[in-house]
Amino acid sequence: MTASAEDDARLVERCQRGDREALDQLVRRYRATAYKFALRLTGDPDSAADLTAEAFVRVFMKIGRFRRESRFSTWLYRILTNCFLDLCKRERVRRHQSIEELVRTEESDVGRQYSAAEDSPQVDVEKAERNRLLQEAILHLPEYQRAMIVMFHVQMLSYEEIAETLDMPLGTVKSRLNRARLMLREVLEPVQELFQV
Amino acid sequence: MKCQKAKELFSELHEQTLSGGLKQTVERHLFECPVCQEDYRAFKVVYDQIGSLPSVQEPEDLHERIMRRVDRAAWDRKQAAPAGFLWLRSLAFAGVAAAVVGVAYVGYKQLADGTTQAVPVPVPAPVTQAELPVVARANGWVTLQFTARESTEILLREGGSDYSALPPEDALQLQKRTLEPPKRLTIPHKNEGPRATVVWAVVEGVPKVTAVFLPGAADIGFEPWEGEVGLIEGLLRICDEHSVIIDAQLAGAVPVSRMDSAGASLQDALDRLLDGTGYTWEESGGVIRIR
Numbered sequence: 001m002t003a004s005a006e007d008d009a010r011l012v013e014r015c016q017r018g019d020r021e022a023l024d025q026l027v028r029r030y031r032a033t034a035y036k037f038a039l040r041l042t043g044d045p046d047s048a049a050d051l052t053a054e055a056f057v058r059v060f061m062k063i064g065r066f067r068r069e070s071r072f073s074t075w076l077y078r079i080l081t082n083c084f085l086d087l088c089k090r091e092r093v094r095r096h097q098s099i100e101e102l103v104r105t106e107e108s109d110v111g112r113q114y115s116a117a118e119d120s121p122q123v124d125v126e127k128a129e130r131n132r133l134l135q136e137a138i139l140h141l142p143e144y145q146r147a148m149i150v151m152f153h154v155q156m157l158s159y160e161e162i163a164e165t166l167d168m169p170l171g172t173v174k175s176r177l178n179r180a181r182l183m184l185r186e187v188l189e190p191v192q193e194l195f196q197v
Numbered sequence: 198m199k200c201q202k203a204k205e206l207f208s209e210l211h212e213q214t215l216s217g218g219l220k221q222t223v224e225r226h227l228f229e230c231p232v233c234q235e236d237y238r239a240f241k242v243v244y245d246q247i248g249s250l251p252s253v254q255e256p257e258d259l260h261e262r263i264m265r266r267v268d269r270a271a272w273d274r275k276q277a278a279p280a281g282f283l284w285l286r287s288l289a290f291a292g293v294a295a296a297v298v299g300v301a302y303v304g305y306k307q308l309a310d311g312t313t314q315a316v317p318v319p320v321p322a323p324v325t326q327a328e329l330p331v332v333a334r335a336n337g338w339v340t341l342q343f344t345a346r347e348s349t350e351i352l353l354r355e356g357g358s359d360y361s362a363l364p365p366e367d368a369l370q371l372q373k374r375t376l377e378p379p380k381r382l383t384i385p386h387k388n389e390g391p392r393a394t395v396v397w398a399v400v401e402g403v404p405k406v407t408a409v410f411l412p413g414a415a416d417i418g419f420e421p422w423e424g425e426v427g428l429i430e431g432l433l434r435i436c437d438e439h440s441v442i443i444d445a446q447l448a449g450a451v452p453v454s455r456m457d458s459a460g461a462s463l464q465d466a467l468d469r470l471l472d473g474t475g476y477t478w479e480e481s482g483g484v485i486r487i488r
Binding site for chain 1: 206240244252256369
């Protein structure tokens with residue numbers, strides 16, 4: 001079996017024996033997924049990169065105690081979510097920025113990030129604006145709801161996987177996600193004509 | 198069916214996971230209620246749109262940034278553990294306690310074959326010029342009042358998940374400061390997060406750590422638990438379930454206990470959790486004190 005074909009469990013096992021190369025491979029396999037999740041949560045490329053790096057540091061520090069009862073990806077999402085909640089807590093403690101300021105200052109960064117990712121040679125201004133407003137609306141959600149929305153709609157995790165990741169009852173996840181979607185719809189109401197596609 | 202109830206079912210209706218009878222009831226309500234009909238139409242648009250957010254490109258140097266941070270953490274960890282010795286974290290507080298009473302404690306030397314051997318290690322001079330903080334409630338806040346007779350370092354951390362060391366290594370650092378004259382400091386704290394949390398107060402020279410458990414601001418609860426549980430997890434669950442503030446002074450390894458939180462009263466839950474752990478509890482000033 002080549003190194004690239006090894007499954008996560010094998011890589012984790014090697015990491016637990018102190019194999020740095022195995023950790024390097026896990027990072028290669030999951031860094032893009034982790035970064036995408038982090039960017040949707042924070043709305044800022046720099047914070048997202050920091051959050052991703054912090055999460056992998058925690059993976060490194062705690063992998064010896066990971067019991068492999070859940071999938072590595074589930075465990076990584078849990079760590080990423082905890083890192084994100086800690087980041088929010090630090091922001092609250094420092095009181096340097098309100099969430100509103102965060103949204104304002106990060107819009108342009110996120111916009112740049114989207115532009116860089118567009119494949120089409122023709123710039124779809126309306127679509128870009130819709131995405132910007134949607135990302136902004138997601139940043140208005142309470143932290144846990146934000147994490148759930150991104151997990152379900154962007155990372156395509158199932159309700160069951162989210163429940164396992166956040167250690168919440170399935171019913172709670174479903175009702176909170178519904179509430180989050182209702183809130184998004186409410187936040188976007190003033191610009192709903194943009195979404196009539 | 199009322200509008201509020203219909204809205205609660207929008208996701209399931211859109212995902213087509215509603216049972217036949219309930220589906221018909223919601224659809225009938227939407228047919229009769231133009232406001233909900235419009236709400237649901239807009240809801241579906243937003244629901245479908247969220248998933249269409251474009252993919253993003255990770256920074257080119259992301260891998261390098263991650264591995265640099267990992268290598269730094271590995272280096273820090275290596276620096277923290279002197280070469281040749283493996284400090285067992287579970288003995289950390291026993292070690293500090295031994296320092297206070299002026300006796301030698303042991304380290305563990307790693308031998309070539311990977312086994313360990315206990316060896317005596319000199320201990321620092323005892324420091325006993327400080328006290329653990331007094332925890333009290335005041336106007337919706339919890340205050341931690343520190344007193345020290347000498348310049349003393351205090352550390353406040355929050356959260357964490359690995360209780361093999363107290364405070365947990367992965368706990369968030371809130372404050373680290375040196376307590377100078379007038380040697381009394383009151384720090385107010387409030388849990389603004391949705392879930393129950395624990396704040397750790399460490400006072401230099403005191404062989405115990407104060408753990409203050411604070412209920413969360415939202416109703417994100419734990420599922421009822423029956424069976425074996427670590428003391429910290431158990432106290433977090435009780436704090437969350439009964440919305441109580443718990444001030445626990447802990448030392449040494451965290452004991453494992455048992456709990457059956459389904460429907461238990463606060464008193465029963467605490468009695469059962471602390472049974473056999475060596476800790477007891479009492480309530481004063483609206484705070485549960487565990488000593």
